[in-house]
Amino acid sequence: xxxxxxxxxxxxxxxxxxxxxxxxxxxxxxxxxxxxxxxxxxxxxxxxxxxxxxxxxxxxxxxxxxxxxxxxxxxxxxxxxxxxxxxxxxxxxxxxxxxxxxxxxxxxxxxxxxxxxxxxxxxxxxxxxxxxxxxxxxxxxxxxxxxxxxxxxxxxxxxxxxxxxxxxxxxxxxxxxxxxxxxxxxxxxxxxxxxxxxxxxxxxxxxxxxxxxxxxxxxxxxxxxxxxxxxxxxxxxxxxxxxxxxxxxxxxxxxxxxxxxxxxxxxxxxxxx
Amino acid sequence: xxxxxxxxxxxxxxxxxxxxxxxxxxxxxxxxxxxxxxxxxxxxxxxxxxxxxxxxxxxxxxxxxxxxxxxxxxxxxxxxxxxxxxxxxxxxxxxxxxxxxxxxxxxxxxxxxxxxxxxxxxxxxxxxxxxxxxxxxxxxxxxxxxxxxxxxxxxxxxxxxxxxxxxxxxxxxxxxxxxxxxxxxxxxxxxxxxxxxxxxxxxxxxxxxxxxxxxxxxxxxxxxxxxxxxxxxxxxxxxxxxxxxxxxxxxxxxxxxxxxxxxxxxxxxxxxx
Numbered sequence: 001x002x003x004x005x006x007x008x009x010x011x012x013x014x015x016x017x018x019x020x021x022x023x024x025x026x027x028x029x030x031x032x033x034x035x036x037x038x039x040x041x042x043x044x045x046x047x048x049x050x051x052x053x054x055x056x057x058x059x060x061x062x063x064x065x066x067x068x069x070x071x072x073x074x075x076x077x078x079x080x081x082x083x084x085x086x087x088x089x090x091x092x093x094x095x096x097x098x099x100x101x102x103x104x105x106x107x108x109x110x111x112x113x114x115x116x117x118x119x120x121x122x123x124x125x126x127x128x129x130x131x132x133x134x135x136x137x138x139x140x141x142x143x144x145x146x147x148x149x150x151x152x153x154x155x156x157x158x159x160x161x162x163x164x165x166x167x168x169x170x171x172x173x174x175x176x177x178x179x180x181x182x183x184x185x186x187x188x189x190x191x192x193x194x195x196x197x198x199x200x201x202x203x204x205x206x207x208x209x210x211x212x213x214x215x216x217x218x219x220x221x222x223x224x225x226x227x228x229x230x231x232x233x234x235x236x237x238x239x240x241x242x243x244x245x246x247x248x249x250x251x252x253x254x255x256x257x258x259x260x261x262x263x264x265x266x267x268x269x270x271x272x273x
Numbered sequence: 274x275x276x277x278x279x280x281x282x283x284x285x286x287x288x289x290x291x292x293x294x295x296x297x298x299x300x301x302x303x304x305x306x307x308x309x310x311x312x313x314x315x316x317x318x319x320x321x322x323x324x325x326x327x328x329x330x331x332x333x334x335x336x337x338x339x340x341x342x343x344x345x346x347x348x349x350x351x352x353x354x355x356x357x358x359x360x361x362x363x364x365x366x367x368x369x370x371x372x373x374x375x376x377x378x379x380x381x382x383x384x385x386x387x388x389x390x391x392x393x394x395x396x397x398x399x400x401x402x403x404x405x406x407x408x409x410x411x412x413x414x415x416x417x418x419x420x421x422x423x424x425x426x427x428x429x430x431x432x433x434x435x436x437x438x439x440x441x442x443x444x445x446x447x448x449x450x451x452x453x454x455x456x457x458x459x460x461x462x463x464x465x466x467x468x469x470x471x472x473x474x475x476x477x478x479x480x481x482x483x484x485x486x487x488x489x490x491x492x493x494x495x496x497x498x499x500x501x502x503x504x505x506x507x508x509x510x511x512x513x514x515x516x517x518x519x520x521x522x523x524x525x526x527x528x529x530x531x532x533x534x535x536x537x538x539x540x541x542x543x544x545x546x
Contacts, residue, residue: 110497112454145418147454148479148495158456181385181420183431206421208484222421224383 005267006032006060008200008244009039012259014252018043021256022055028260032058032240034099034198040089049092060242061138061173061198062086062095067103068122069115069152076118079103083126090135096239097138097197098130099173104149115152123166131169138173138197139163143181145211155179156188163195171195174232175244177202177215180223189231196237200244201225201271213248218266230273241271278540279305279333281473281517282312285532287525291316294529295328301533305331305513307372307471313362322365333515334411334446334471335359335368339424340376341395342388349391352376356399363408369512370411370470371403372446377422388425396439404442411446411470412436416454418484428452429461436468444468447505448517450475450488453496462504469510473517474498474544486521491539503546514544 007030009021016024018039025033033052040048040062052059065086070076083100090098102119105112123137130137139159142151153159156179159172172192177200179185189196203221208214218225229241243263245251251259280303282294289297291312298306306325313321313335325332338359343349356373363371375392378385396410403410412432415424426432429452432445445465450473452458462469476494481487491498502514516536518524524532 105495110495110500112497116456143417144454145416145481145484148477152454154454155456181417181425181427183389183428204421208418211418211481211484222378222383224385227383 003031004240004272005030005264006034006058006240006242007260007263008034008061008063008242010036010063011243011245011251011263012256013039015256018048019051022051022057024256024260025057026055027257028264030260030264032060032242034059034061034063034095034242035093036063037086037089040093045089045092052093058240059093059095060240061097061099062090062093064099064101065126066100066151069103069106069118071106071109076122080122080125083122084129087126087130087133087135091133095135097136097171097173099138099140099198101140101142102151102153104147104152112147112152119153120162120165123162123170127166127169136197137170139170140173140175141178143178155182155184156192157184160188160191160195171197173198173200175200176223176225176228177204180204180228185228186231189235193235196232196235199229199232199237199239199241201241202243202245210248213246215245215247217245217251217262218243219270225271226273229271233273241267243267276304277513277545278303278537279307279331279513279515280533280536281307281334281336281515283309283336284516284518284524284536285529286312288529291321292324295324295330297529297533298330299328300530301537303533303537305333305515307332307334307336307368307515307517308366309336310359310362313366318362318365325366331513332366332368333513334370334372335363335366337372337374338399338410339373342376342379342391342425344379344382349395353395353398356395357402360399360403360406360408364406368408370409370444370446372411372413372471374413374415375424375426377420377425385420385425392426393435393438396435396443400439400442409470410443412443413446413448414451416451428455428457429465430457433461433464433468444470446471446473448473449496449498449501450477453477453501458501459504462508466508469505469508472502472505472510472512472514474514475516475518483521486519488518488520490518490524490535491516492543498544499546502544506546514540516540
């Protein structure tokens with residue numbers, strides 16, 4: 001068993017339903033999984049909860065809540081309601097955290113400052129529900145290339161400033177893909193401390209052929225994975241490293257057993273500090 | 274004449290040599306141009322200098338120096354020598370500044386901190402030459418999606434920290450494409466003050482289909498161009514807005530007169546604060 005390795009199930013999403021993904025992960029003795037909500041919905045929440053409980057796998061996160069900005073108060077309210085459902089789902093499957101991709105600009109807007117205010121309001125609205133359900137919220141700062149359409153929180157500093165304002169019950173998910181370039185990475189990881197809730201891994205390919213779906217397997221790109229892991233452990237995080245790879249033209253086309261086998265091999269050789 | 278508008282000649286690089294590009298810009302009465310070194314080399318430095326002088330156009334910058342990191346001291350020395358030639362060229366064509374794209378990781382390296390140190394060393398090595406030639410150096414922070422292969426200086430804060438260390442004769446080029454997402458944009462532009470040497474414009478398209486060659490025409494994307502111009506003017510910059518669009522599938526395929534006509538129209542409607 002690899003207790004320090006978790007598989008985010010986006011990594012084999014084209015090949016596997018939730019039951020099949022769990023089966024593959026168990027066969028290769030990884031320690032945890034992180035499902036996506038659509039994968040949970042496809043089998044139903046109750047059955048998903050039963051499956052992960054029966055598997056004995058750690059659930060290192062549920063992906064994902066967030067997407068707070070909206071052009072009207074009604075749209076923003078709908079998003080808050082959806083996040084509250086996501087919190088219930090995260091509680092039901094006993095996830096370590098609910099990962100939040102906060103959302104980008106509302107339709108036809110160029111006001112990124114306004115979008116960021118909507119994010120702060122959305123987070124404040126759902127945090128009491130998360131606390132009551134004992135679900136930790138993990139803001140995932142996304143790479144600046146997603147600022148317009150996926151997340152207007154783009155640095156760890158920015159995410160931690162939000163956490164400072166919001167108080168208990170909220171922290172960050174550090175995905176190396178989004179933050180590896182940040183000149184302030186070391187200092188902001190140290191600042192995060194006990195608010196580090198998840199550590200996602202993959203690699204940045206050179207060249208990168210698609211903004212969303214061309215992430216690399218660990219070791220195939222330029223990210224100093226051991227170096228970042230050292231920073232994260234230095235800040236006190238003892239959780240798993242969770243492999244999350246969106247790869248339309250490569251890993252999503254391969255046999256899922258091969259994918260997980262490669263994840264384990266690379267985890268052992270290039271990820272552990 | 275549009276004295277506040279300059280055309281970076283990358284915008285029509287597929288269609289025009291330097292003489293033809295200058296001719297098109299003069300026909301549409303734009304106020305300035307910014308050529309690339311390969312465009313200058315193609316006609317020869319002397320002829321390029323004669324052409325721009327005869328045109329009466331302002332030269333808002335020469336693109337580009339930089340690319341400092343290298344795997345060996347010899348490679349880094351070659352790059353410094355090339356930058357010194359670039360300084361001479363900028364002086365010869367009377368450019369307002371030499372734009373520096375500082376370079377990414379050296380071959381086979383994952384050490385971005387090391388690359389950043391090589392950049393600082395390279396800048397320190399060429400700055401005396403630039404001062405002697407009275408050529409202002411403009412560090413252009415590039416979008417974090419280029420951190421690996423084009424520039425490991427990725428925020429204005431980082432560029433200005435370098436300027437603070439280096440002293441007189443060096444400032445920044447602010448290209449909206451690279452910095453629009455930055456949560457610290459307003460404060461760092463204010464901090465830059467008289468070190469603002471160039472203001473490049475274009476737009477961020479949603480979706481963006483290519484990391485390098487899918488920039489949008491002003492108004493076609495999500496960047497708040499007037500808002501950023503207000504910040505830049507607020508910091509005291511009175512120079513031109515320089516249109517720089519890399520667009521393999523759209524603007525590079527169009528008639529250059531149409532391109533420049535559109536630049537002018539958009540400059541008038543969406544860029545001026």
